[in-house]
Amino acid sequence: MQVLEPGTPVRVKCMRPPGHVRTPAYLRGKSGAVERVLGPFSNPEQLAYGHAADPLPLYRVRFRLGDVWPDAETPEDTLDAEIYAHWLEPL
Amino acid sequence: MIPDPTGKRWHDMGGDLAGPVPGDDHDFALWEKRVDALVILSGLKGVFTVDGLRRVLEDMGEDAFETMTYYERWVASLNQNMLEQGVYTVAELGARIEAVQARGTTYGEATDAGA
Amino acid sequence: MPHDHHDHDGLSPSGHPYRADQDTGLSYWQAMEIAVRELMVEKGIVTEAEVAAQIDAMDARSPAQGAAVVARAWVDPAFRDRLLADGSAASAEMGFDVGPMRLIAVENTEDVHNVVVCTLCSCYPRNLLGLPPDWYKSRAYRSRTVREPRKVLREFGLELPEATTVRVHDSTADMRYIVVPARPAGTEGMDEAALAALVTRDSMIGVGVAKAP
Numbered sequence A: 001m002q003v004l005e006p007g008t009p010v011r012v013k014c015m016r017p018p019g020h021v022r023t024p025a026y027l028r029g030k031s032g033a034v035e036r037v038l039g040p041f042s043n044p045e046q047l048a049y050g051h052a053a054d055p056l057p058l059y060r061v062r063f064r065l066g067d068v069w070p071d072a073e074t075p076e077d078t079l080d081a082e083i084y085a086h087w088l089e090p091l
Numbered sequence B: 001m002i003p004d005p006t007g008k009r010w011h012d013m014g015g016d017l018a019g020p021v022p023g024d025d026h027d028f029a030l031w032e033k034r035v036d037a038l039v040i041l042s043g044l045k046g047v048f049t050v051d052g053l054r055r056v057l058e059d060m061g062e063d064a065f066e067t068m069t070y071y072e073r074w075v076a077s078l079n080q081n082m083l084e085q086g087v088y089t090v091a092e093l094g095a096r097i098e099a100v101q102a103r104g105t106t107y108g109e110a111t112d113a114g115a
Numbered sequence C: 001m002p003h004d005h006h007d008h009d010g011l012s013p014s015g016h017p018y019r020a021d022q023d024t025g026l027s028y029w030q031a032m033e034i035a036v037r038e039l040m041v042e043k044g045i046v047t048e049a050e051v052a053a054q055i056d057a058m059d060a061r062s063p064a065q066g067a068a069v070v071a072r073a074w075v076d077p078a079f080r081d082r083l084l085a086d087g088s089a090a091s092a093e094m095g096f097d098v099g100p101m102r103l104i105a106v107e108n109t110e111d112v113h114n115v116v117v118c119t120l121c122s123c124y125p126r127n128l129l130g131l132p133p134d135w136y137k138s139r140a141y142r143s144r145t146v147r148e149p150r151k152v153l154r155e156f157g158l159e160l161p162e163a164t165t166v167r168v169h170d171s172t173a174d175m176r177y178i179v180v181p182a183r184p185a186g187t188e189g190m191d192e193a194a195l196a197a198l199v200t201r202d203s204m205i206g207v208g209v210a211k212a213p
Helices: B030-044 B050-060 B062-067 B070-085 B090-102 B107-112 C028-042 C048-060 C063-075 C077-085 C087-093 C139-144 C149-155 C192-196 C201-205
Strands: A009-012 A031-042 A055-064 A078-084 A088-090 C102-107 C112-117 C165-170 C175-180
Touching: A009 A055, A031 A078, B030 B050, B030 B070, B030 B107, B030 C028, B030 C048, B050 B062, B050 B070, B062 B070, B070 B090, B070 C028, B090 C028, B107 C028, C028 C048, C063 C077, C063 C087, C063 C175, C063 C192, C063 C201, C077 C087, C077 C102, C077 C175, C087 C102, C102 C112, C102 C165, C112 C149, C112 C175, C139 C149, C149 C165, C175 C201
Parallel strands: A078 C165, C102 C175, C112 C165
Antiparallel strands: A009 A031, A009 A088, A031 A055, A055 A078
16 A cells, blocks of 8 residues: 655545444545654454454544634644544545 | 434544533542453453454444443443453353342442452 | 552451442442453453552553653653654653553644544543543543634633644544643743643643643
8 A cells, every 4th residue: 555645635535334433424525634654553443343454554634623624713723633544545 | 224424423423512521520440440451451462452342332322322331331342342252151141240249239249259 | 549449448347348439239330340350360361460450550650650751851852852753662761651552742832732632432641641531531522622622622721822723633543642731931940840740631631731830
């Protein structure tokens, strides 16, 4: 899997599987930029069901609050979250 | 029930409207600390991971979040993971809970008698 | 600590240590804890000694550990750099057993204020600071902090200038976060121990600032 450099603009995929995931719904479809690269870490979506897990790059992605919430009171404040590689698409 | 079209499940709370942040806080009881220790030790020993703990907590649903305390939910999830991993059987669990409840009417009596 | 398991008020009629929280009626979930623990011991997963040792280890962790780390970062610029580069390694360097926890330290400055939340559950740097306060696990804190952080901070008595950028950290995965609060004015010449006493738990979550001397 391609490793994204810090600063890369990314969008969180809009997948909606009814299982255990660590990508919050409020960030799906939102765009931000890679703040730093972490990992690799085991895929929690496999670990949660007791299976051997694939290692995945993990990214801290920084979002403008205004890009997450259209009605944000202070749009230039930021929100950082950790997102696994398979949930991200580079823009 | 068809899942929420946004993909949001009950535990996924970010952005919800909610009231003021409560100020309350409490120290943990011995039984709660034991639940915490059993979960952490299970992870360190590779029996199951925190992801398995969370998966069961999430599948327990919102009603459990509203009606059970934090470590009540944890012990229920720990037990579910132990059963899934085959550490003990449902029959062994049933017999043991019955035996524990027969030891006394307080936590102290029930836990001391097993020691 | 009223619930420290070494403390007890006396002995029960059966001669065992007596604790207030053990003297209420046995709940279903308490019975389940006893049953699960005994079965896990019998099946060789854990020992009672390991459970007791794990409880001791968690009881030994407290916000005082984090406060010591922050105070060191305030007085030692090289340590501050190492802390911001690798929070776990820097904490371990001070002798704190953070276990497998991966810690990221984020620093408050004149321009930036950091605050930490976990919207999906209640991830917390427990291996440094001990167990989280109840409000950190509440629906209100988990829901609102990522959407209206300044309103939440105001409820904690913290009003930030408009020019300050608020950075919210949602600990969604494998990392845990500690905020390094800004060093208060008027603390020049104070030693590390005195500085650590100014560092509150809430300031390391980011819902407060360090106390004034």
